[in-house]
Amino acid sequence: MEKLSSASREERTFDAIVVGSGISGGWAAKELTEKGLKTLVLERGRDVKHGKDYKTFGMNPWDFRYYGGRTPQAEIDKHYFKQVRTGYTVNDAWNHFFVKDDEHPYTEKSRFDWIRGYQVGGRSLTWGRQSYRHSDLDFEANAKEGVGADWPIRYADIAPWYDHVEKWIGVSGQNEGLPHLPDGQFQPPMEMNVVEKSFKGKVEQRFPERRITMGRTAHLTQPTDEQKKLGRGTCQARNLCMRGCAFGAYFSSNGATLIAADHTGNMTLQPNSVVTEIIFDPKANKATGVRVRDAETKEETEYYAKVIFVCASTLNSAQLMLMSASDRFPNGFGNDSDQLGRNVMDHHFLVGAQADIDGYDDRYYAGRRPTGIYIPRFRNLSDPKTKQKDFTRGYGYQGGASRTGWQRLVAEMGFGKEMKDEMEEAGNWTMGITAFGEMLANPNNRVTLNKNVRDIHDLPTLTMDVKIGQNELNMRKDMQSSAVEMMEAAGFKNVKGFDRTYAPGLGIHEMGTARMGRDPKTSVLNSWAAVHACKNVYVTDGSFMTSAACVNPSLTYMAITARAADHAVTSLKRGEI
Amino acid sequence: MMDRRELLNRAALLLGGALSSGTVAGVLAGCVSTPQGDTAAKTFLTADEMRIVTAMSEQIIPRTDTPGAIDAGVPSYVDRMLAGYYTDRERDIFRQGMRSVTTDAAELAGKHFVELSTEQQVSLMKEYDRLAYDQNRRVAADPKQPPHFFRLVKELTIVGYCTSEPGATKFLKYAAVPGPYRGDIPYAEIGKAWQS
Numbered sequence: 001m002e003k004l005s006s007a008s009r010e011e012r013t014f015d016a017i018v019v020g021s022g023i024s025g026g027w028a029a030k031e032l033t034e035k036g037l038k039t040l041v042l043e044r045g046r047d048v049k050h051g052k053d054y055k056t057f058g059m060n061p062w063d064f065r066y067y068g069g070r071t072p073q074a075e076i077d078k079h080y081f082k083q084v085r086t087g088y089t090v091n092d093a094w095n096h097f098f099v100k101d102d103e104h105p106y107t108e109k110s111r112f113d114w115i116r117g118y119q120v121g122g123r124s125l126t127w128g129r130q131s132y133r134h135s136d137l138d139f140e141a142n143a144k145e146g147v148g149a150d151w152p153i154r155y156a157d158i159a160p161w162y163d164h165v166e167k168w169i170g171v172s173g174q175n176e177g178l179p180h181l182p183d184g185q186f187q188p189p190m191e192m193n194v195v196e197k198s199f200k201g202k203v204e205q206r207f208p209e210r211r212i213t214m215g216r217t218a219h220l221t222q223p224t225d226e227q228k229k230l231g232r233g234t235c236q237a238r239n240l241c242m243r244g245c246a247f248g249a250y251f252s253s254n255g256a257t258l259i260a261a262d263h264t265g266n267m268t269l270q271p272n273s274v275v276t277e278i279i280f281d282p283k284a285n286k287a288t289g290v291r292v293r294d295a296e297t298k299e300e301t302e303y304y305a306k307v308i309f310v311c312a313s314t315l316n317s318a319q320l321m322l323m324s325a326s327d328r329f330p331n332g333f334g335n336d337s338d339q340l341g342r343n344v345m346d347h348h349f350l351v352g353a354q355a356d357i358d359g360y361d362d363r364y365y366a367g368r369r370p371t372g373i374y375i376p377r378f379r380n381l382s383d384p385k386t387k388q389k390d391f392t393r394g395y396g397y398q399g400g401a402s403r404t405g406w407q408r409l410v411a412e413m414g415f416g417k418e419m420k421d422e423m424e425e426a427g428n429w430t431m432g433i434t435a436f437g438e439m440l441a442n443p444n445n446r447v448t449l450n451k452n453v454r455d456i457h458d459l460p461t462l463t464m465d466v467k468i469g470q471n472e473l474n475m476r477k478d479m480q481s482s483a484v485e486m487m488e489a490a491g492f493k494n495v496k497g498f499d500r501t502y503a504p505g506l507g508i509h510e511m512g513t514a515r516m517g518r519d520p521k522t523s524v525l526n527s528w529a530a531v532h533a534c535k536n537v538y539v540t541d542g543s544f545m546t547s548a549a550c551v552n553p554s555l556t557y558m559a560i561t562a563r564a565a566d567h568a569v570t571s572l573k574r575g576e577i
Numbered sequence: 578m579m580d581r582r583e584l585l586n587r588a589a590l591l592l593g594g595a596l597s598s599g600t601v602a603g604v605l606a607g608c609v610s611t612p613q614g615d616t617a618a619k620t621f622l623t624a625d626e627m628r629i630v631t632a633m634s635e636q637i638i639p640r641t642d643t644p645g646a647i648d649a650g651v652p653s654y655v656d657r658m659l660a661g662y663y664t665d666r667e668r669d670i671f672r673q674g675m676r677s678v679t680t681d682a683a684e685l686a687g688k689h690f691v692e693l694s695t696e697q698q699v700s701l702m703k704e705y706d707r708l709a710y711d712q713n714r715r716v717a718a719d720p721k722q723p724p725h726f727f728r729l730v731k732e733l734t735i736v737g738y739c740t741s742e743p744g745a746t747k748f749l750k751y752a753a754v755p756g757p758y759r760g761d762i763p764y765a766e767i768g769k770a771w772q773s
Binding site: 058060061062065066067068070072073074190191192193194196197221234235236237238361362363364365366367368369403405406407409410411412413414415416417419420423424425426427 | 636637638639641643654657658661662663664699702706707710713728731732735736737739740741742745748749752753754755756757758759760761762763764765766767769770771772773
């Protein structure tokens with residue numbers, strides 16, 4: 001055994017270990033500690049205290065060295081050459097919540113945009129906060145079409161957990177009564193502006209099967225007493241969410257689950273702890289703990305627990321399991337099916353339409369709404385009229401309208417007082433919508449361990465080989481033409497469809513590397529998101545996703561995590577694990 | 578693309594006069610300070626370039642009943658951005674642009690740019706603005722094309738002004754904490770454009 005910390009084995013033994021403190025790890029921590037388990041939460045990155053460590057939270061544009069927080073190209077070239085691919089994640093206002101690519105390399109067999117945040121709270125600090133439920137249309141699709149594996153659960157299994165999570169995190173939104181986008185426990189929706197209202201009216205009239213609703217967003221618009229007690233308040237419409245929110249208005253691990261877990265007295269949160277191995281005891285057929293490398297000292301320590309939650313994020317959880325090979329699991333932890341690291345999915349997007357709108361000069365808005373409108377899927381539903389011949393599954397649109405600002409004058413001709421007068425007034429209305437489409441599971445889309453390229457901790461890294469397929473390419477044509485036809489139906493002018501370069505990963509919805517399934521021969525996890533071959537290890541980040549659906553996935557990660565935690569505690573009490 | 582001779586002719590035409598280039602050499606002699614090559618330095622602009630930037634930025638956003646570019650500290654913002662934010666590519670374009678301004682002013686009126694009348698400055702800048710606008714289209718079609726230097730001057734002036742404290746708070750409508758969102762209200766209630 002390598003050098004171990006001086007703490008005794010007893011001091012290093014807990015009821016539960018949670019690997020990762022992002023949106024899933026935070027939920028595992030909260031649920032397990034509230035159910036009385038002494039829980040060790042291991043986070044590979046540094047600590048980020050709610051409020052106190054949001055160092056750019058109160059900064060005005062002119063408080064940044066280069067107004068507005070623009071990061072110089074030289075720094076992007078050195079540290080953020082992959083993170084920059086989103087077009088919005090690199091900024092002095094939040095660079096500290098994203099990894100430096102030179103410290104955490106990966107290899108691209110095909111282009112893969114891996115946007116990561118290694119700190120307490122993970123990407124729950126910077127997520128898009130859109131929160132939608134899967135429906136049975138999603139849970140049944142693989143089985144009906146013979147794609148990938150069948151989900152081992154249906155909507156009825158997860159519905160109560162969606163309720164539980166939505167009530168607790170706070171989601172603002174509108175119930176629409178759509179079977180394929182189930183209603184939820186919502187706080188009041190944010191308001192549409194005048195152009196969005198007009199768009200909704202005209203599009204719904206012209207296309208009765210389409211619905212325009214307000215984005216369902218994890219922002220408090222009417223906080224509950226429980227949320228207020230945690231120190232959370234109403235959204236102040238700054239739309240600077242990626243800096244961290246000291247109002248606690250949007251949901252993050254730091255501002256909610258980790259605080260609740262801490263209040264129980266049962267949580268030990270340990271940052272700078274990179275988990276390098278899940279330790280397996282073949283005699284007991286159980287995992288006994290994890291091995292941790294201290295991110296700063298490189299010292300290695302083992303920690304032990306009865307149950308382990310792997311919530312390191314989809315690709316990192318796959319990496320950890322691939323690194324945890326043993327005599328029993330020569331191809332990676334729990335990988336009897338050879339599906340570990342395969343079936344990588346994302347949501348393909350950056351296709352849609354934009355337009356200009358005449359009129360409405362007398363209307364405006366107050367504040368920066370941190371969400372947009374949402375157009376739920378309307379293709380390939382149960383109604384035969386919605387069936388498409390060129391593609392299966394569907395997509396939804398996110399978008400919104402706004403008035404242009406001073407930026408419009410930069411590329412125009414003119415300067416002096418006349419331009420200044422024009423700059424003082426809001427410009428014309430514009431609107432854009434972009435589609436997010438389902439990507440099918442494909443075992444050839446995979447990540448593999450690369451022992452030749454090492455990260456800053458001298459650990460192996462990943463090689464990505466993921467591409468979208470013909471179904472997605474066919475879908476993209478419809479995603480664009482439907483967007484154009486809705487803009488035209490609304491009477492907008494200068495309607496332009498677009499299809500910008502999309503590469504897997506850019507949706508920042510990595511999913512599927514340890515999918516759930518009924519059959520251990522074709523899946524890694526069972527219906528509780530526990531490893532088929534080692535039932536005291538649960539994997540409850542995006543790894544478990546058997547199919548991607550077309551909606552933002554985080555709400556489902558949280559619901560599955562809460563459900564798995566309940567199952568773990570029940571199983572422990574019964575002595576089953 | 579218009580060449581520099583044509584530009585000067587057009588600027589002169591706008592001013593209703595002929596081109597005189599008598600004391601070009603003398604004017605140019607006044608601004609020979611060689612800039613530092615060190616891009617890590619905190620400043621980039623020479624004193625002479627700074628005078629041009631100052632004059633141009635105030636012509637782009639003059640003081641009215643609200644602050645102008647100089648009030649908002651735009652010149653030093655331009656210098657800071659060039660020194661630390663931009664790459665050598667933009668720095669070279671900018672420096673080359675400053676040289677042509679000096680040459681053009683000398684040929685147009687035999688003076689340094691900052692010594693030209695407002696009318697003369699504006700006439701030259703209008704020509705630069707037209708060229709920059711044409712070049713914007715080429716860049717839009719092919720992002721590898723270099724921007725015109727005046728596009729950099731104008732962009733830095735507008736961005737620097739509108740993200741400065743005077744520009745954001747005394748000219749535009751700024752709210753650090755807007756409060757609960759209201760989606761559909763009369764424009765008159767805000768009365769001007771939001772800073773963001």
